[in-house]
Amino acid sequence: MSQLIIGQLLNGVIVGSLYGIIALGVTLTFGLTGIVNFALGAFMMLGAYATWYLYDVLGWPYVPAVFGAVIAVGIIGYLCDRALFQFTRGNLVNGLLVSIGMISVFEALVLAAFTTTPRDLTYVLPGALHVGGLILPKIKVAVCGVFLAVIFGTYFALTRTWLGRAAFSYAQNPEAAALMGIRTGRLQTIVVVYSTALAGLGGGLYASMYSIDPTIGSGYVLKAVEAAILAGIGSVIGALGGGIILGVSENIGSVFLPSAFRDAYGLVFLIAILLVRPSGLFGDRS
Amino acid sequence: MLLDIQGLIKRFGGLTAVSNVSFGIERGEIVGIFGPNGSGKTTTLNLIAGILQPTEGSILWKGNEIGRLASFEVAQQGLIKTFQNPQLFPELTVAQHMRIACHLHIKRALGIGRVLTLLRGTPGELDGVLTRKIDQMLELCRLADKRGEVAGALSYGSEKMLGVAMGMVCEPELLLLDEPASGLGNDEISNLDAVLRDLRTHGVTLCIIDHKVGFLGRLADRAIALHHGAIIAVGKTTDVLDNSAVVEAYLGKKHA
Numbered sequence: 001m002s003q004l005i006i007g008q009l010l011n012g013v014i015v016g017s018l019y020g021i022i023a024l025g026v027t028l029t030f031g032l033t034g035i036v037n038f039a040l041g042a043f044m045m046l047g048a049y050a051t052w053y054l055y056d057v058l059g060w061p062y063v064p065a066v067f068g069a070v071i072a073v074g075i076i077g078y079l080c081d082r083a084l085f086q087f088t089r090g091n092l093v094n095g096l097l098v099s100i101g102m103i104s105v106f107e108a109l110v111l112a113a114f115t116t117t118p119r120d121l122t123y124v125l126p127g128a129l130h131v132g133g134l135i136l137p138k139i140k141v142a143v144c145g146v147f148l149a150v151i152f153g154t155y156f157a158l159t160r161t162w163l164g165r166a167a168f169s170y171a172q173n174p175e176a177a178a179l180m181g182i183r184t185g186r187l188q189t190i191v192v193v194y195s196t197a198l199a200g201l202g203g204g205l206y207a208s209m210y211s212i213d214p215t216i217g218s219g220y221v222l223k224a225v226e227a228a229i230l231a232g233i234g235s236v237i238g239a240l241g242g243g244i245i246l247g248v249s250e251n252i253g254s255v256f257l258p259s260a261f262r263d264a265y266g267l268v269f270l271i272a273i274l275l276v277r278p279s280g281l282f283g284d285r286s
Numbered sequence: 287m288l289l290d291i292q293g294l295i296k297r298f299g300g301l302t303a304v305s306n307v308s309f310g311i312e313r314g315e316i317v318g319i320f321g322p323n324g325s326g327k328t329t330t331l332n333l334i335a336g337i338l339q340p341t342e343g344s345i346l347w348k349g350n351e352i353g354r355l356a357s358f359e360v361a362q363q364g365l366i367k368t369f370q371n372p373q374l375f376p377e378l379t380v381a382q383h384m385r386i387a388c389h390l391h392i393k394r395a396l397g398i399g400r401v402l403t404l405l406r407g408t409p410g411e412l413d414g415v416l417t418r419k420i421d422q423m424l425e426l427c428r429l430a431d432k433r434g435e436v437a438g439a440l441s442y443g444s445e446k447m448l449g450v451a452m453g454m455v456c457e458p459e460l461l462l463l464d465e466p467a468s469g470l471g472n473d474e475i476s477n478l479d480a481v482l483r484d485l486r487t488h489g490v491t492l493c494i495i496d497h498k499v500g501f502l503g504r505l506a507d508r509a510i511a512l513h514h515g516a517i518i519a520v521g522k523t524t525d526v527l528d529n530s531a532v533v534e535a536y537l538g539k540k541h542a
Binding site for chain 1: 335337356357358361362366367369373375378382385386387389390392393400401452456
């Protein structure tokens with residue numbers, strides 16, 4: 001029994017860190033541009049397909065394939081920002097409509113190109129680690145490690161370096177920043193591109209563990225938005241915490257309760273937290 | 287001439303907020319622009335700072351047209367505007383605000399290399415330079431003893447002074463001050479007066495808009511009086527304040 005619970009706990013942490021990396025994109029984009037980018041799930045899916053294409057179809061090694069996918073998704077993110085998102089800055093409703101529309105477009109394009117047949121990557125990192133009687137698939141441990149490194153790296157860059165802190169403050173007050181000589185529009189573009197690249201990375205690593213189809217993104221972006229709200233919008237480290245809490249509560253919940261309702265356990269937890277702390281677990285704004 | 291404004295017009299739909307305004311500012315001057323509420327002072331300042339684009343007319347900065355530039359480009363040229371109500375972060379300290387405002391200094395010193403400071407955490411040897419510069423500006427603005435205080439705990443007068451200090455750390459040649467004395471008590475105004483005189487001896491040209499005639503009258507070398515978007519008097523401050531059209535605009539006909 002304890003083996004089962006610990007195993008589910010670890011699964012929860014791994015899935016949760018994937019929620020977390022997309023939630024990080026959600027929270028940064030919202031905090032700095034005022035857009036809730038639901039299309040990040042679609043960018044994750046694009047990252048997964050790009051990785052699959054480079055790795056399995058073109059035969060690249062896995063790590064360069066993920067890098068290639070991240071760059072490709074970042075470029076698509078840049079184009080979307082120039083073509084669409086730059087016109088919806090600070091406009092929640094328009095930003096939402098544009099991002100939801102983009103989900104349909106990207107899913108349809110991938111569907112047309114690769115059909116609905118689920119794709120599986122050839123084993124990237126087979127084998128498992130044996131730690132104190134537990135069996136941990138190596139690939140899941142590696143993926144979880146990469147996610148944690150990226151999230152903590154972003155956290156330290158944004159909160160512990162003065163340039164990161166300054167960037168955060170400039171973005172919160174674009175007019176004042178412009179009068180101090182800062183190109184706030186470019187700063188916001190950087191954030192949109194960074195968050196789409198993060199989603200691409202999430203997708204590229206996801207593809208190494210699970211099979212992919214054109215709709216994988218939509219579930220994850222909903223979880224990521226949940227995680228970001230759970231944590232408190234604007235909290236970088238909270239995005240990770242929120243993601244992991246969500247992942248763990250889903251996985252542990254489905255040990256004791258019917259697993260068909262696993263998505264609900266995280267939501268129940270979210271509602272319970274918001275009743276007690278309306279600004280989220282790590283949010284400090286009331 | 288540092289700043290030369292010719293035939294400036296700004297219309298908002300059917301309303302002409304600024305109509306055919308022309309004036310110049312020489313290096314080292316303190317120029318006061320005053321007028322009653324709605325006379326076009328703030329619009330004029332926003333046009334110069336690039337927040338608004340003029341409908342017609344030209345704004346020449348050292349002989350180059352800047353009327354169509356975005357506000358960040360105007361700021362990069364050395365024209366900095368402060369806010370009537372400074373835009374501060376309640377949880378950050380005075381010194382941290384000054385750091386945030388150092389962007390242009392850092393950009394000039396490091397160029398694109400400033401991105402690397404995201405990895406290193408601090409700007410290396412530039413750190414000491416910035417700290418000295420910040421201390422100097424805080425000293426100048428009488429805020430040195432408040433450098434560790436969070437902005438949320440400052441008095442309104444200190445908040446406004448911090449706004450001026452943040453403008454100064456952007457290394458302006460011309461500092462545009464939007465109603466620096468509004469909402470201040472008499473002690474705070476005389477403090478502000480002294481600070482602004484010090485800024486001038488520091489080599490900064492000042493353009494101040496305010497409707498506190500007494501404050502501007504003591505400080506400005508030259509004054510420009512606006513009424514209904516047009517200049518009604520321009521010249522030495524004492525002459526402008528005695529001008530009958532100006533008195534009429536402020537107090538009504540029978541006092542003139």
